[in-house]
Amino acid sequence: xxxxxxxxxxxxxxxxxxxxxxxxxxxxxxxxxxxxxxxxxxxxxxxxxxxxxxxxxxxxxxxxxxxxxxxxxxxxxxxxxxxxxxxxxxxxxxxxxxxxxxxxxxxxxxxxxxxxxxxxxxxxxxxxxxxxxxxxxxxxxxxxxxxxxxxxxxxxxxxxxxxxxxxxxxxxxxxxxxxxxxxxxxxxxxxxxxxxxxxxxxxxxxxxxxxxxxxxxxxxxxxxxxxxxxxxxxxxxxxxxxxxxxxxxxxxxxxxxxxxxxxxxxxxxxxxxxxxxxxxxxxxxxxxxxxxxxxxxxxxxxxxx
Numbered sequence: 001x002x003x004x005x006x007x008x009x010x011x012x013x014x015x016x017x018x019x020x021x022x023x024x025x026x027x028x029x030x031x032x033x034x035x036x037x038x039x040x041x042x043x044x045x046x047x048x049x050x051x052x053x054x055x056x057x058x059x060x061x062x063x064x065x066x067x068x069x070x071x072x073x074x075x076x077x078x079x080x081x082x083x084x085x086x087x088x089x090x091x092x093x094x095x096x097x098x099x100x101x102x103x104x105x106x107x108x109x110x111x112x113x114x115x116x117x118x119x120x121x122x123x124x125x126x127x128x129x130x131x132x133x134x135x136x137x138x139x140x141x142x143x144x145x146x147x148x149x150x151x152x153x154x155x156x157x158x159x160x161x162x163x164x165x166x167x168x169x170x171x172x173x174x175x176x177x178x179x180x181x182x183x184x185x186x187x188x189x190x191x192x193x194x195x196x197x198x199x200x201x202x203x204x205x206x207x208x209x210x211x212x213x214x215x216x217x218x219x220x221x222x223x224x225x226x227x228x229x230x231x232x233x234x235x236x237x238x239x240x241x242x243x244x245x246x247x248x249x250x251x252x253x254x255x256x257x258x259x260x261x262x263x264x265x266x267x268x269x270x271x272x273x274x275x276x277x278x279x280x281x282x283x284x285x286x287x288x289x290x291x292x293x294x295x296x297x298x299x300x301x302x303x304x305x
């Protein structure tokens with residue numbers, strides 16, 4: 001990657017979310033606490049699903065995949081000064097796991113559509129090979145997307161100083177440090193994410209439009225409540241994910257030197273993955289029961305040792 005006359009020694013310098021020395025320890029403690037809660041919460045969900053045979057269903061297979069992706073997603077944004085290669089690598093994995101989150105939410109919406117609209121054929125439709133294929137498609141598209149975006153940035157020439165007003169190597173911030181023409185890059189950087197996001201959102205909206213129609217056709221209030229409760233956690237996470245992304249993406253596309261993009265990005269890089277674990281653990285009876293059983297087993301093992 002070229003960087004003016006300093007291509008061998010240039011480094012992307014992350015300025016972080018605050019330059020105030022008095023605030024930095026507080027921000028560090030807050031970020032560390034949220035990160036540890038995110039990892040612990042999502043690991044507990046994965047462990048609970050793996051340990052309970054009753055949760056070995058497509059719905060919880062995708063939930064465990066989402067929890068694993070959320071752990072990796074948050075782990076990619078560790079604040080530090082990065083050399084060029086390290087910054088591009090961080091960008092690649094961030095884009096990969098962000099897009100995986102996006103596609104997994106769409107696949108989970110399809111799973112809920114099959115469960116509610118075709119309950120008698122659910123096990124026939126959602127066979128193990130189909131859920132593995134869906135997961136594989138999510139991974140392939142996400143890898144190709146992250147690879148394309150990273151290669152587009154690698155083709156750019158950068159001029160020092162390479163100061164990024166962010167706490168991680170965010171795609172838009174890095175691209176706008178380039179000295180070379182970025183018109184083609186901007187087309188790729190902005191058009192493809194919008195296209196993929198619209199496609200996923202369309203799939204989610206289509207699934208839930210049919211789910212709502214099926215729930216409306218149920219005669220008993222208890223049946224409607226039971227059907228809706230299976231979607232409540234997923235709807236909460238979709239709403240949280242979409243709202244935070246819609247709040248951050250237009251801002252980062254317009255402003256490149258203010259502190260609002262990094263502070264807003266905290267919502268979908270740290271807060272949203274942390275809340276995902278709480279939403280599913282607190283609103284899902286099966287997960288709560290499995291967590292209680294898992295915690296009981298862990299406590300018993302600790303007492304025995």
